[in-house]
Amino acid sequence: MTEVRVPTLGESVTEATVATWFKKPGDTVAVDEMLCELETDKVTVEVPSPVAGKLADIVANEGDTVGVDALLANIAEAGNAGPEETKPRKQPTEGDAKAPKPKEKEKAPSADADAGAGEGGYGGDESIDVMVPTLGESVSEATVSTWFKKVGDSVEADEMLCELETDKVSVEVPAPAAGTLTEIVAEEGSTVQANAKLAVIAQGAGGGAAPAPKQDQAPTNGGQYTTPPAGDGAGRADVEDAPSAKKAMAEKGVSRDQVQGSGRDGRVMKEDVAKAASAPQGQPQQPAQPAAPRAPVAADDAAREERVKMTRLRQTIARRLKDAQNNAAMLTTYNEVDMTEVMALRKEYKDLFEKKHGVRLGFMSFFTKACAHALKEVPEVNAEIDGTDIVYKNFVHMGIATGTPTGLVVPVIRDVDAMSFAEIEKAIAEKGKRARDNKLSMAEMQGGTFTISNGGVYGSLMSSPILNPPQSGILGMHKIQDRPMVVGGQIVIRPMMYLALSYDHRIVDGKGAVTFLVRVKEALEDPRRLLMDL
Incomplete structure (x- = not known):
């Protein structure tokens, strides 16, 4: 007997409502076939079957509230199938999702x-x-x-x-x-x-x-998981609204016709009912307003334009960056760092480092180590806001912003504060390659607590990075440029880099932001401080 349990629901989400069961006890199920759908206050999560077999029983019924890792159902695994198992190719059954x-x-x-x-x-x-x-x-x-x-x-x-x-x-x-x-x-x-x-x-x-x-x-798909046809009311009779939405409509006295469903196939979610209930009486819920129209374009100019639909990735990048500006009290503080010592250390040991560890020694491992060191002293930069709570992270999952042909992605290196220089360089190289090849999984881009963005590789001298929600801090690296500096009363040429820390002023005060950036600067200008934990 195999147990079907509630999967991880996402950061800060601890419970969900069982919205819909697609199978009933006694039904045959295939591996990865969808069993049920859970609804949280943020997302809808589908639960696939971990094994092939028969659904023995359902523990959590539709409408029940369940926590993470709670038992949903039990599956009796397929036993000896008799002569079927001797066939060279599996014969699909009517219960098989791929049949x-x-x-x-x-x-x-x-x-x-x-x-x-x-x-x-x-x-x-x-x-x-x-x-x-x-x-x-x-x-x-x-x-x-x-x-x-x-x-x-x-x-x-x-x-x-x-x-x-x-x-x-x-x-x-x-x-x-x-x-x-x-x-x-x-x-x-x-x-x-x-x-x-x-x-x-x-x-x-x-x-x-x-x-x-x-x-x-229209191509059929067994009556399930089809793309909904265009039109507001198309297919509504076949769509099962979320249980929490039905309960909310009954409590608030809102009829189904007053609600604009935002879920799959026009399915009404709990938040849709809240929006409809807050709308003025007699005024139906309206969909989101489209963007403002473009300014008029001359006919000869229009003929030379090319219109390309934004990719889903680019749409998400645009939405998340704008949300970060709208929702956070974002502020940026700047400093500059003398890269002389880091460059000398790298030059002296890069060949030996690569020979031993099989990876090149770059600047990113120094910056990653310096940031992890500074985050221990200024933990609020590594924290996030959840409602009226501040969640402090006693670990550092570092996001490394990476440019790809399709857009910016941020793979996450977990527990970077406990990693060596070689482990960090290997992880950055591996994640960067997977990002450029579009091989990153969702799990590899979730859970970051702080982000580093290196615009210097493109020649940027100064910029203000935008936060990666729900994080409260992001460090911007820039181009290394020789500049005249006064050192010990003498004017000398030094390789300098501007650093920028964008932070959420709701949780990070100016003193904490400046302290963090100064600690990063000190660690880079004297890398021995990292070894001595100073």
Whole structure:
């Protein structure tokens, strides 16, 4: 018997409400098939099946409030399946999330397909559904950005079929088996839900090309996880609103027609009811207002313009940066650091360092160490605000802002305060490569307590970085430039760098911000202080 428990719900989220069960006791379930949906005050979380088998019982019913790691259900794992296990290929069952549903056979590739279609409906060859993979915690949908194959193409097992783009990462979808791509369900630019069907592959030599579905024929997905059609009220009769939303509507006397659902497929969430209840009486809830229209453009100029839709990643970057400006009392303080000692130390030991550790010694490990050292003395820069509470972190998870071809991402190096220079350099190199290759997972970009942004690699001499919520501090590094400085009464040329610390003035006072930046400066100008913990 395998237990199904509440997954991690996110930072500062300790409980959730069981919104919907997609399975009932006795149903057959496949690995990673969605069992139920949990609703928190921030996000909706889908719970997949950890094993294949049968749902033995449901412990937490719809509407129940459960904590993190609470028991939701039990699954009886599939035992000896008899002769089925000796077959070279798993035969899909009706309960399998990746199995074609009976009604999918209606989408035959030709009028005479019913006469010659075998199992799967493609000339006797087995058809395999290509599903949206797990997108990460709190991510429920993605956009199909690129198809690498077209209908009729032969594909190998694990060959890349398409790329999905979420608001944080890109996800490549490999072919689950070798065969022929017979149908593309989700075209480029379409939005798909977690575990939705993307395409169909016919296994075996008989798998031929199937024509693309007609524009007016919506592809089916077993009645679940489909992209909602356009229009405010489309499909409302089939959408189950959140239990907490139903309860809130009953308590506040708000009818369903007064509420604009923001959940999946127009599903009404608890916060939607609160918005509708706070709206003036008799005035229906209005969707968010669009951006202000552009200024008029001359016809000859308009012909030379190019309009490109913002990627989901770029939209998220724009929203989060603007939210940071709107929600935090953001202020920036500056200082400068003489890089002479760090550069001399790096020059003296870089060859020996690389020979022993197999990684180059850069400047980022010095700055990371210096920041971790300073955060111990000024802990409020490493804290965050949660409502009316201040949450102090007794650890340092360092975010390293990294520029990629698709936008800025911030991979997180955990417990960096306990790492050596070599471990930090290896982690930065590995995370940077994964970021540039769009291989970062959601977990690798969550949980940071402080961020470093190095604009100096692009030649920036001075800038004011924007906070990465919910963090309260971010350090901006800049270009190293030789400048005349007065040292011991003499004018000498020194390699100098401007440092900028942006901080949330609601939690960090000016004294703390300046102290932090001075401690970073002192550690870099005399790296022996890091060794002596001074």
